[in-house]
Amino acid sequence: MSGNHGVIDETLLGGLRSSFRGRLVRPGEPDYGESRRIWNGSIDRRPALIAYCTGAPDVAAAVRFARASGLPVAVRSGGHSFSGQSLCDDGIVIDLSPMRRITVDAEARTVRAQAGVLLGELDQQTQRAGLAVPSGIVTHTGLAGLTLGGGIGWLMRKYGLTVDQLLAVTLVTADGGTVRADATENPELFWGVRGGGGNFGVVTEFEYRLHPVGPTVLAGPLIWPVADSARLLRFYRDWITEVPDELTTAVVHRKAPPLPEIPAALHGRRVAMVICCWAGDLDRGEQVLRPLRRFGPPVADLCRPKPFTEHQAMLDPSFPAGRWYYFKSCDVAELTDQVIDITAEHAARITSPLTSFPIFQLGGAIARVGEDETAVGGRQAGHTFNINGTCADAEGFEQERTWARGLWTALAPHHTGVYVNFLMEEGEQRVRQAYGEAKYLRLKALKRQWDPDNLFRLNQNIRPD
Template sequence: MNEPTNTTIARTDLRQLRRVFRGRLLGPGDPGYDEGRRVWNGSIDRRPGLIAYCTDNADVIEALRFATGRGAEVAVRSGGHSFPGQSLSEGGVVIDLSGMKRLRVDPDTRTARVQAGVLLGELDTATQVFGLAVPAGIVTHTGLAGLTLGGGIGWLMRKYGLTIDQLTAVEMVTAGGEVVRADASENSELFWAVRGGGGNFGIVTEFEFRLNPVGPMVLAGPIVWRMADSARLLRFYRDWISASPDDLTTAVVHRRAPAVDFVPAELHGAPVVMVVACWAGAIDEGERFLAPLRRFGRPVLDLCAPQPFTRFQAMFDPSFPHGRWYYFKSRDVDVLTDEVIDLTADHATRFTSALTAFPIFQRGGALARVGEDDTAFSGRLSGHTFNINATCATEEGFAQERAWARGFWSDLAPHESGAYVNFLMEEGAERVRAAYGPAKYDRLAAIKRSVDPDNVFHLNQNIPPAPAG
């Protein structure tokens, strides 16, 4: 296998590329380069040798050939939300898909064809015109491509499953520069792999999705208690969700109350715990089911109300803006046991940043009814996903907050039932293998060998190609 190198891009080489590349090319020193190398996670600071803003598949192929022909490391970026910054290469070539935003919705067949540069909010806006949606994420400026390839958890997953469970086909550029289609009948092994295997197998430039009826009004939003109520609330919540219908997806979030308009000023900065609910069925049925939660203890704020799905999807955007310093750790657990609840309530008192928050996503429902071996995504039967987010405005205090996240994650280890690859950071090869399990990992490695034997696409939660023979 030829290891890629980080190279200096020669001006003569760039002149050759510009003759065949229709998009914009940015290198160090060019106007806009410093802005172009920024990604969502402000703690990532890398200087690519070249950023190639692609307009179509032909540009993707030319940028890929340019990089591999010079032994340059390849990074692929759509929304730039990769937690560990894998959409940037130090000194290599960034193949940027952010300008590829064609989006076609067919309300009659309830399908959508979506290019890789589309963001979640853009997809929601286009589909909700027809009362349709793809289950996808919780922050609207997330890129659809990376979220989908890792699985795609979000507010509709218990009703309709993961984002990949709506995926019917992809168009992609392989490491060899070939445009291929993958679906259930054509390149079916590759189609299996991209549904949860991340960006290991090529550059997906277009997705085809099945759409689902949603809203446009949903019963959604947070109900908030003081942090001191955390353990008691989590025990109630554990019992309450045991009867959850598929229409309901929830997350428990511990944080300091944000200083935003819809939160009363007296709560700004106060340690709180909230249950964020999204009921995607009949509103009156949702009100009846949520009533016991509203009555539990003494909530200090109740913002769970009928609202447009698009508004709810954007509710948490202010908590995760571009440029903050983010560090994430994650584990799945089957059950919120008393021990898990007690250590969660304890660690919730230890973070210091006013920007840190950690959601615990409720799983189950439609997500769990897809066969474990039907897609590369693993851990469908896990009950909850902990997404432990350490967040600071700048580098100040970041090391301390990161140490808190790592400590919490370590204490959860005895209770782990799996891991979501989109929430991994820099854990390394063994953690990636564990996230898929031995059988799936070996199958993925074999597919990788067939489509990317030189591991060109390794800036991801990497699955190296299986050895030949």
């Protein structure tokens, strides 16, 4: 699949148009500029064709067209890929965003969702029945990419990752066929898509298990000055060893944003936040959080009972589309004194008001799923760092990227792995690290079976050779 540098065979394109129900956008058309934008504004790529699919038949037609054309293929649902691999130069973007159907079965506690659904849309539908699929932390994230890489979010310690709720998928394969994968039908493929990303085909529909959640949770940040970071992290490290799985937390360092709910005196100051989400009995949650509230005490306490959907949208203003984002990530086994000191030191060097880095608390239900039950790696990690250097545009971006790399490098002696959804384009060795050698080789065998020509290679790629 060497590609043909974006030259489209008009005869093949005519064949695609004859069967394609969605919209096809090419360079030079009025909406091409907007159509090629993705969440990470630092990514600027120019595809030869963007195919907006209305359903699985459109996806299959687009895959067959791309294969016949020799064009590179990128697959886009929410367009939130950190590395921008949902967009390509001189190839075809198979865009799933029109595919937004959601079907909730409240009695069976299941939901079917097409691949263009965003997290907030799913939450709105499922919360009407007091149910939820554990998912991510920003509501305009695409459900498809999040799920296929694992799915870190505010309910993960109680119920597991998003992928742990998956009951079945329907996907279009590299030859343009359509298959179902679940525990009994194509079970090895089902194992692989639960963590292996888009390497084996284009998933067009997901079926999930639902869980009772809320609709009210005890959630929000408690905030301290960054000068308290090391002392806070040492307390936090000890405190979380005893907290129940109903509580998921993340420690975030950044400059406090100028939001109405944050005291004006904190705006622009470097701070350390512990963001909490308690999904259980609210009175019990207050008891669990009491030691954290008494530490310090915090300069601001915004943790309160609120609708789960409100908490899910809390970080949306901090991660809008179009900013320039650069990420480095790693898992660590625990917050040792050395990890804490490195963290505090680099947090004090944050310069951009848009840069931040959450440290997600893992464990709980994540670790109770067997390491080999899904392709997801790192289930025994204690925490995952998501180091995010951000600017509004190109100005200052190199400085933020250097800062992010510096923190990641300083933590290198403590790395135990990496969450695949947090990778940029970092090469095969980092992909292998995300899965571990045994699972990586199993995924390669699966890739040889389902995509031997590596048509689906614009991802955290598992090469078939």
